[in-house]
Amino acid sequence: MPSDAAADTGSATRESLISYYRDMLLIRRFEEKAGQLYGMGLIGGFCHLYIGQEAVVTGMQAAIREGDSVITAYRDHGHMLTCGMDPKGVMAELTGRIGGYSKGKGGSMHMFSLEERFYGGHGIVGAQVPLGTGIAFAHKYSGDSGVCLTYFGDGATNQGQVYESFNMAELWDLPVIYVIENNKYGMGTSVERASSTIDLHQRGAAHGIPGEAVDGMDVLAVRAAGEKAVAHARKGDGPFILEMVTYRYRGHSMSDPAKYRSRDEVQKMREERDPIERVKALLASDGAEGDALKEIDREIRGIVNQAAEFAQNSPEPDPAELYTDVLAA
Amino acid sequence: MPAGLPASVPDNAETEYAGETTEVTVREALRDAMAEEMRRDARVFLMGEEVAEYQGAYKVSQGLLDEFGAKRVIDTPITEHGFTGLGTGAAFAGLRPIVEFMTFNFAMQGIDHIINSAAKTRYMSGGQVSAPIVFRGPNGAAARVAAQHSQEYSSWYAHCPGLKVVAPWSAADAKGLLKAAIRDDDPVIFLENEILYGRTGEAPTDPDRIVPIGKAKVVRDGTDVTITGFSLMMETALAAAEMLEQDGIAAEVIDLRTIRPLDTATVVASLKKTNRLVSVEEGWPFAGIGAELCAVAMEQAFDDLDAPVARVCGADVPMPYAANLEKLALPDAERVVQAARAVCYAG
Numbered sequence: 001m002p003s004d005a006a007a008d009t010g011s012a013t014r015e016s017l018i019s020y021y022r023d024m025l026l027i028r029r030f031e032e033k034a035g036q037l038y039g040m041g042l043i044g045g046f047c048h049l050y051i052g053q054e055a056v057v058t059g060m061q062a063a064i065r066e067g068d069s070v071i072t073a074y075r076d077h078g079h080m081l082t083c084g085m086d087p088k089g090v091m092a093e094l095t096g097r098i099g100g101y102s103k104g105k106g107g108s109m110h111m112f113s114l115e116e117r118f119y120g121g122h123g124i125v126g127a128q129v130p131l132g133t134g135i136a137f138a139h140k141y142s143g144d145s146g147v148c149l150t151y152f153g154d155g156a157t158n159q160g161q162v163y164e165s166f167n168m169a170e171l172w173d174l175p176v177i178y179v180i181e182n183n184k185y186g187m188g189t190s191v192e193r194a195s196s197t198i199d200l201h202q203r204g205a206a207h208g209i210p211g212e213a214v215d216g217m218d219v220l221a222v223r224a225a226g227e228k229a230v231a232h233a234r235k236g237d238g239p240f241i242l243e244m245v246t247y248r249y250r251g252h253s254m255s256d257p258a259k260y261r262s263r264d265e266v267q268k269m270r271e272e273r274d275p276i277e278r279v280k281a282l283l284a285s286d287g288a289e290g291d292a293l294k295e296i297d298r299e300i301r302g303i304v305n306q307a308a309e310f311a312q313n314s315p316e317p318d319p320a321e322l323y324t325d326v327l328a329a
Numbered sequence: 330m331p332a333g334l335p336a337s338v339p340d341n342a343e344t345e346y347a348g349e350t351t352e353v354t355v356r357e358a359l360r361d362a363m364a365e366e367m368r369r370d371a372r373v374f375l376m377g378e379e380v381a382e383y384q385g386a387y388k389v390s391q392g393l394l395d396e397f398g399a400k401r402v403i404d405t406p407i408t409e410h411g412f413t414g415l416g417t418g419a420a421f422a423g424l425r426p427i428v429e430f431m432t433f434n435f436a437m438q439g440i441d442h443i444i445n446s447a448a449k450t451r452y453m454s455g456g457q458v459s460a461p462i463v464f465r466g467p468n469g470a471a472a473r474v475a476a477q478h479s480q481e482y483s484s485w486y487a488h489c490p491g492l493k494v495v496a497p498w499s500a501a502d503a504k505g506l507l508k509a510a511i512r513d514d515d516p517v518i519f520l521e522n523e524i525l526y527g528r529t530g531e532a533p534t535d536p537d538r539i540v541p542i543g544k545a546k547v548v549r550d551g552t553d554v555t556i557t558g559f560s561l562m563m564e565t566a567l568a569a570a571e572m573l574e575q576d577g578i579a580a581e582v583i584d585l586r587t588i589r590p591l592d593t594a595t596v597v598a599s600l601k602k603t604n605r606l607v608s609v610e611e612g613w614p615f616a617g618i619g620a621e622l623c624a625v626a627m628e629q630a631f632d633d634l635d636a637p638v639a640r641v642c643g644a645d646v647p648m649p650y651a652a653n654l655e656k657l658a659l660p661d662a663e664r665v666v667q668a669a670r671a672v673c674y675a676g
Contacts, residue, residue: 101454
């Protein structure tokens with residue numbers, strides 16, 4: 001497991017560890033519930049779960065501040081929850097209801113919150129990379145000292161527009177952090193089968209963009225690398241690439257039986273590398289009360305159950321909504 | 330994001346302009362529109378290939394770098410897919426980009442962002458996220474540059490909900506409509522024409538004067554046949570109208586100006602008077618603007634039609650290079666006259 005940015009566990013307070021535990025657990029339980037609702041036919045279409053990758057968004061969110069922006073692709077539920085979006089509104093969007101963030105018109109892959117500076121939720125692989133670069137351009141143009149976290153997967157690193165973005169971002173010193181979530185498979189194709197070079201953090205080398213590989217299963221390593229990259233971008237030194245080496249436990253989407261990898265491979269990751277168990281272990285060794293964690297578990301289950309309930313009870317959009325929001329009112 | 334002025338496009342008919350005008354080229358009218366809007370709103374900036382130091386591949390952005398500086402007049406690398414997306418992202422985040430394509434042929438490198446990112450995001454976000462961006466540049470055939478540099482794109486973009494599509498002809502409309510496009514809260518495709526850049530006309534000098542998007546204009550009154558056109562094809566349509574007058578046929582000529590939303594009311598009102606319609610466009614016939622006008626005429630003015638609608642379009646082939654073939658591939662006044670005589674049953 002590459003780890004250019006080694007985690008300094010000693011620097012994490014018990015309070016922050018609890019907070020990361022809570023945030024990651026919320027994502028996992030939320031996604032498990034989404035999987036259930038999908039199985040019940042309450043969620044349709046494509047639904048890409050984030051289970052296994054929770055440490056990436058949790059650690060990166062800890063490295064930014066209010067006023068910064070976030071954009072990602074379609075495996076986006078974790079990003080939205082971490083940005084502070086309401087689980088009810090996210091789940092209701094999954095069920096296609098009026099109470100969803102996009103009034104049910106966007107679905108799993110297309111949700112936004114200008115309030116939380118979350119810019120989607122994009123369904124075309126790689127498209128969010130120039131978009132995020134443009135959001136970073138806006139930060140620089142307006143001089144607000146914000147940065148944009150632009151997430152994309154290992155699969156997207158072979159899209160041409162990613163390199164067009166790298167070039168402009170470095171040319172113009174844009175405050176963008178490119179977070180490559182390398183979960184080893186672009187849909188069913190492993191990185192090794194898709195990429196001529198597999199050190200994805202070096203993909204900016206031709207443009208002079210620094211990059212690091214990070215243990216994306218370790219929230220503290222992610223946070224440490226994120227802080228360094230964000231500081232680089234914020235002080236005007238331009239983009240930074242972080243390759244988060246991570247893993248998704250579930251299939252690419254709900255319809256994926258995942259026959260391109262072995263059951264053992266998944267099981268081994270779950271048992272040995274799980275990001276939530278890792279933090280839990282740190283807390284136990286830190287002397288945290290088991291009861292406190294159980295209380296968090298209960299609280300999270302409550303939040304997720306409420307979200308699921310809201311998502312099932314919120315009405316479908318009124319038929320008149322078909323023709324709204326096409327153009328500005 | 331920088332504080333800016335509220336953007337608005339009045340949804341009313343175009344008012345008469347009685348103010349001062351000056352003679353300018355279409356090229357200058359477009360430049361003046363951008364300069365005035367950049368003075369008015371700090372969020373507006375121009376980006377594209379050769380727009381700054383070179384002063385525009387077709388010199389449309391002449392002088393803008395000097396006035397507004399490199400922060401707001403930005404030379405991009407040759408990277409249409411990238412800067413189309415980058416501009417759209419900047420628009421999501423509250424800026425008002427003007428993205429110049431050296432020609433619209435190259436916009437196909439970035440069309441995914443125009444459609445999937447710019448046009449659809451308001452809807453996909455339930456109305457939360459706007460993309461106030463103008464994509465502009467020359468469209469259609471220039472002269473002798475062959476198939477990859479000679480395509481007319483109005484029907485491509487007009488097909489898509491979430492976009493507005495504008496294609497002006499006169500200098501005054503080029504200025505007024507570009508100002509409206511920049512102030513618009515939705516993505517606007519602004520189709521210019523290289524041959525028109527050098528044409529001159531009177532344009533308002535009042536920086537508050539805009540031409541509303543979505544309004545066609547009757548530029549010549551007539552009673553016998555309605556001829557619609559836009560952009561360079563207005564010259565063809567008007568030349569045909571002159572020729573028809575010699576034959577005793579009074580053609581009413583409408584400049585569509587905006588392709589989406591199409592001002593069907595103006596076309597239908599004219600059709601009710603003339604009972605005959607000829608559509609002129611440079612683009613290909615299949616699923617073109619003329620095909621749409623045929624549907625409009627059938628759906629909204631079926632009982633008023635005295636003849637089937639006639640379409641004069643570009644030939645259904647990639648644009649040839651040879652001078653004689655290129656001429657054959659493009660509509661000309663003679664073909665418009667023939668079409669008009671046919672719908673008038675004038676032999």
